[in-house]
Amino acid sequence: METKTLNVSSLIVPKNGTRTHFDELAIEELASSIQKVGLLNAIVVKAKGKKYEVIAGRNRLAAVKLLKHTEVTCTVSVDVGEDATLDMEIAENLQRNKLSLPDQIDLVRRLFAVKGADMPTVAARLSKPTNWVLQRHEMLDIPLVALDACRKGLIKELDLPMLANVDPEQVTTSATTCIDENKAMSSQSIRNSNNLLYISDGDFDPNDEALVPDMGGCQGCPFNTASTELFATLDDAFCRKASCYTEKEFQTEVSTQYEAIQEHGVTILFHRDYEDDAVDCRKIVDEIKNLHNVDIEFGPLPD
DSSP states (O other): OEEEEEEGGGEEOOTTOSOOOOOHHHHHHHHHHHHHHOOSSOEEEEEETTEEEEEEOHHHHHHHHHTTOSEEEEEEESSOOHHHHHHHHHIIIIISSOOOHHHHHHHHHHHHTSTTOOHHHHHHHHTOOHHHHHHHHTTTTSOHHHHHHHHTTSSOTTTGGGGGGSOHHHHHHHHHHHHHHTOOOOHHHHHHHOOOEEGGGSSSOTTOTTSSTTTOOSTTOTTBGGGSGGGTTOSSOEESOHHHHHHHHHHHHHHHHHHHHHHHOOSEEEETTTTTSHHHHHHHHHHHHHHHOOOOEEEEOOO
């Protein structure tokens, strides 16, 4: 690396950079600081043709432009690969500064696009807990137009995670309307359209870690909205993984029916809603047979 004084006009910012949203007030404060004491940390760049691409220091560049400086001190990195460039961006934007939630999601998307990437390697690269990465990974399917609406202040960051549970086409339509009309999407409308499940309404013990061993209990689960600050606007605990919620209800019913079988010694499982719930009854009977090797059948409740 070497330090050079470069023309501001020769510096370019990559379109797919880590940070896409900038705090104008923060840039103004930084410009004021530069005017008083100078630029304390050089902008890090790499050569790109006759120009220089900014790796770290976009806020500093914006502040310098605000001051209408024509030259700026830069550290020029030589032979920097894409991985090293991304690591520098991470250090600059995620670890030193607060990155917006939409930009965090895009960063996680970029890292998972790297060949061989998985949850532990991405977490290590970001120096973040695995749950932090998992929560943002769950939001990768949120349409890009919704992320743009959030960057424009039309969707609150605290509401954004709920959109991961809403039909993407519906989200796209709503977010596009918000941008076209420059009208914010209300928190209530998002709640009304999402598919979150009240944990307190589930027919299972949320603290039973053995009910679905692969998932464990609900307390501390990353799919429990009460486990993360991302859902601070919600006034109750919701489950964001419907398949786990359904499986816990199913296994609870299996356990209840098996206890009844043991207590009464029955060999036929009757059900008052046999005609409507025949498929579910068959699944319960098959699961009991599988788990406990019990010779049991099912049928309609006798008259």
